[in-house]
Amino acid sequence: MTYFNFLAVNSSAILTGIVVTLQIYSLSIITGTLAAFVIAFLLMAPFGPVRWITTAYVELIRGTPLLIQLFWLFYVLPLFGIYLDKNVTGVVCLAANLSAFGSGVVKGAIESIPRGQWEASVALNLSPIRRMRDIILPQAVLLLFPIWGNLLVEYLKHSSLVSLVAITDVMYQMKMINNNTFDAVQSFGTALLIYYLISRLIITPLFRMLERYWGRRIGVG
Amino acid sequence: MGFDWQWDYSIEILPALLHATINTVIATFAGFAVAMVLGVVFLAGQRTRYPLVSWLFREFVEFIRTTPLLVQVFFVFYVGPQFGVLLSPWVAGMTAIGVHYGAYLSEVYRGGLYAVPKGQWEACKALNLSPARTYLGIILPQAFPPCMPGISLYLVGCFKDTPVLSVIAVTELLNTASVLGTMTYRYLEPYTIAGLIFLVLSLITVACLSMAERRLRKMLGLPDHRH
Amino acid sequence: MLQVIPNPAERYLVTENPQQPLVQTRGVTKRFGNLTVLDKLDLDIANGEIMTIIGPSGSGKTTVLRALMTLEKIDDGVIYIDGEPLTHMQKGSNLVPATERHLRRMRSKIGMVFQHFNLFPHMTALENCIEGPIHVLGLSRAEARERARELLEMVGLASKVHEHPARLSGGQQQRVAIARALAMRPKVLLFDEVTSALDPEVVGEVLTVIRQLAKEHELTMIMVTHQMSFAREISDRVCFFYEGKIAEQGSPDQIFNRPQNPRTKKFLNAVLEGS
Numbered sequence: 085m086t087y088f089n090f091l092a093v094n095s096s097a098i099l100t101g102i103v104v105t106l107q108i109y110s111l112s113i114i115t116g117t118l119a120a121f122v123i124a125f126l127l128m129a130p131f132g133p134v135r136w137i138t139t140a141y142v143e144l145i146r147g148t149p150l151l152i153q154l155f156w157l158f159y160v161l162p163l164f165g166i167y168l169d170k171n172v173t174g175v176v177c178l179a180a181n182l183s184a185f186g187s188g189v190v191k192g193a194i195e196s197i198p199r200g201q202w203e204a205s206v207a208l209n210l211s212p213i214r215r216m217r218d219i220i221l222p223q224a225v226l227l228l229f230p231i232w233g234n235l236l237v238e239y240l241k242h243s244s245l246v247s248l249v250a251i252t253d254v255m256y257q258m259k260m261i262n263n264n265t266f267d268a269v270q271s272f273g274t275a276l277l278i279y280y281l282i283s284r285l286i287i288t289p290l291f292r293m294l295e296r297y298w299g300r301r302i303g304v305g
Numbered sequence: 306m307g308f309d310w311q312w313d314y315s316i317e318i319l320p321a322l323l324h325a326t327i328n329t330v331i332a333t334f335a336g337f338a339v340a341m342v343l344g345v346v347f348l349a350g351q352r353t354r355y356p357l358v359s360w361l362f363r364e365f366v367e368f369i370r371t372t373p374l375l376v377q378v379f380f381v382f383y384v385g386p387q388f389g390v391l392l393s394p395w396v397a398g399m400t401a402i403g404v405h406y407g408a409y410l411s412e413v414y415r416g417g418l419y420a421v422p423k424g425q426w427e428a429c430k431a432l433n434l435s436p437a438r439t440y441l442g443i444i445l446p447q448a449f450p451p452c453m454p455g456i457s458l459y460l461v462g463c464f465k466d467t468p469v470l471s472v473i474a475v476t477e478l479l480n481t482a483s484v485l486g487t488m489t490y491r492y493l494e495p496y497t498i499a500g501l502i503f504l505v506l507s508l509i510t511v512a513c514l515s516m517a518e519r520r521l522r523k524m525l526g527l528p529d530h531r532h
Numbered sequence: 533m534l535q536v537i538p539n540p541a542e543r544y545l546v547t548e549n550p551q552q553p554l555v556q557t558r559g560v561t562k563r564f565g566n567l568t569v570l571d572k573l574d575l576d577i578a579n580g581e582i583m584t585i586i587g588p589s590g591s592g593k594t595t596v597l598r599a600l601m602t603l604e605k606i607d608d609g610v611i612y613i614d615g616e617p618l619t620h621m622q623k624g625s626n627l628v629p630a631t632e633r634h635l636r637r638m639r640s641k642i643g644m645v646f647q648h649f650n651l652f653p654h655m656t657a658l659e660n661c662i663e664g665p666i667h668v669l670g671l672s673r674a675e676a677r678e679r680a681r682e683l684l685e686m687v688g689l690a691s692k693v694h695e696h697p698a699r700l701s702g703g704q705q706q707r708v709a710i711a712r713a714l715a716m717r718p719k720v721l722l723f724d725e726v727t728s729a730l731d732p733e734v735v736g737e738v739l740t741v742i743r744q745l746a747k748e749h750e751l752t753m754i755m756v757t758h759q760m761s762f763a764r765e766i767s768d769r770v771c772f773f774y775e776g777k778i779a780e781q782g783s784p785d786q787i788f789n790r791p792q793n794p795r796t797k798k799f800l801n802a803v804l805e806g807s
Contacts, residue, residue, distance in 0.1 A: 143504075143508075144504065146507075147503065147504035147507040147508055148465070148500045148503045148504050148507075149465040149466065149467075149468045149479070149500075149503055150465070151468040151469060151471075151479060152468055152479055152496060152499055152500045152503060153500070155479070155482075155483070155492075155496055156496045156497065156500060159486065159492035159493075159496060160492060160493050160496060160497070163309075163493055237371060240373075241371075241372065241373040241374070242373075243373075244373035244375045244376055245373075245375055245469070247375070248375075248472065255373070255375060255376060255379075258376070258379075259379065262379070262383055266383075266386070266387060267387060268379070268380060268382075268383035268384040268386075268387045269380075269384055269387060272376055272379050272380035272383065272384075273380065275376045276368070276372045276376050276377070276380065279371070279372045279373055279376065280368055280371050280372050283371045283372075284371065
């Protein structure tokens with residue numbers, strides 16, 4: 085059948101898939117981004133054991149494959165008495181992964197702010213919270229935008245793995261369609277196209293806009 | 306069923322998991338070897354004089370880098386039978402990983418090539434060296450060390466991506482762990498041990514690769530790039 | 533972009549006498565976007581002559597060297613080396629733009645020493661000097677090493693043949709670069725501000741080598757330099773470039789002591805002010 089036919093016949097499945105993908109993705113990146121900042125601060129805590137435990141957490145997540153983390157959470161958490169909906173499991177897994185990888189980037193950005201900014205804040209007698217919130221973080225965030233944009237494109241790709249724990253996202257739907265139609269080119273090809281378009285047309289331009297907006301807001305760039 | 310780690314079960318399944326680990330390592334190196342070659346092909350394709358060809362390669366590389374490996378694996382595995390060609394899981398898996406990581410590596414290679422100072426190209430021209438000699442003797446030896454951090458990064462990434470191949474029944478570590486789990490309904494031990502194996506191997510690989518990078522720099526007489 | 537030139541003898545007169553200039557540029561023009569860096573340049577350099585080009589930045593002096601070394605493509609005009617066109621090939625009675633093959637054949641007659649040396653960092657001094665002879669001139673490894681050793685000894689670096697550039701001072705690296713260029717036995721050697729990137733205390737050792745080359749060898753040399761006293765000392769002829777053209781040329785005595793062109797005077801005054 086022609087491509088248009090293909091799309092028309094499977095439209096509801098495809099649309100459901102896109103909606104689920106976007107839901108899982110946006111929830112996990114928002115949670116993950118916030119968590120990344122928290123982890124970054126924990127990594128810079130003045131208290132030794134806090135730093136060590138956090139470092140262990142980060143190294144554990146960075147050293148193990150995302151798919152194993154996903155399966156582990158899916159199958160092993162119930163043994164601890166934690167019964168989560170599969171969608172929540174997917175979001176938690178992606179968010180935790182992003183928090184670990186992202187924390188290094190956040191920490192790097194904060195540490196790259198010139199020493200003079202810290203010293204000026206102290207000289208003005210700003211409280212540590214104010215110093216971080218009003219001086220350091222706004223500048224660090226501006227540095228983060230381009231890298232974070234790349235990171236988030238990575239996580240859109242990672243989100244396709246949640247289909248393997250039966251979350252009905254784009255990948256899952258296309259696998260079903262392929263099982264029925266045996267048309268790999270159209271089914272998986274469309275899946276590739278959808279992920280590509282979301283990245284190219286939504287995520288990357290959005291981040292460039294956010295970067296410019298933030299730059300204007302804090303008066304730099 | 307609660308949290309209850311069974312040591313004898315762990316020891317029982319360990320041989321199977323270790324055997325699968327070997328498969329994982331083979332898959333990583335085989336796939337990455339393909340990727341290293343394809344990376345050169347993709348870069349050369351982007352640098353040709355023919356605008357249409359270089360545009361095609363450029364868009365293809367971007368497309369591969371922006372789309373999930375999982376979907377690419379399924380695509381490669383199932384597209385064959387659609388046209389009557391049966392691909393074994395290993396061949397399909399190596400192809401998908403090779404193309405996916407080849408795209409990433411072409412960017413790494415590009416960075417390394419650009420890191421060679423322009424004056425080197427000019428000195429080669431002044432000495433009237435042939436293009437072949439220019440690349441092989443002068444440019445590539447200098448382009449390679451800057452590539453090493455990127456290559457290390459993606460080698461470890463490739464290693465951690467091999468579990469994706471379990472979906473097309475490549476008998477690597479995650480696949481074996483899953484099979485053991487479904488057989489005995491005990492998932493805790495197989496997945497945890499699999500995760501730990503990955504962790505240990507990742508850490509070792511990262512350490513070895515950074516040592517190798519420093520050695521290579523010293524051997525080639527290039528200055529040390531502390532980062 | 534170079535075009536085919538029909539009946540070149542009309543527009544691009546090349547002297548037919550036996551004392552033919554080794555290097556000739558005829559009507560050479562080079563543009564970078566809207567900027568004309570070389571403006572219908574006619575330059576002759578005789579065999580064995582030592583010519584120094586001076587002038588303000590942007591006057592085209594480095595560009596003409598780079599064009600001679602085929603590092604830049606000219607937009608108009610012809611360059612001749614030893615009576616044969618470099619940038620073009622003879623085809624019937626016309627000159628057509630040169631192919632890469634032709635350029636490769638001609639290029640070995642020219643050598644260049646760069647401001648930033650451009651030594652190959654992953655090779656020793658000796659290996660830098662044998663690279664060209666082995667892979668371009670086809671010498672055996674033994675012959676090439678022999679030649680390289682002689683040249684490195686001549687520039688005073690016999691004890692450093694097995695050192696990598698990173699272990700050599702700027703002055704030493706530049707001397708290796710000169711040896712490397714000489715190993716190709718070029719007919720004309722180009723020096724592009726070869727002391728500008730050096731610390732003052734090592735400039736002298738490089739100038740000494742160049743002085744020696746000038747005295748003892750029949751080498752044609754074209755130098756772009758800011759070292760005015762050195763230029764005055766060793767040049768046979770000095771050319772003052774201004775906005776892509778030769779504003780004035782003559783013997784060192786003429787140019788430095790009795791400049792005619794007001795721009796030359798202005799430039800020389802400014803340079804003397806700075807030194």
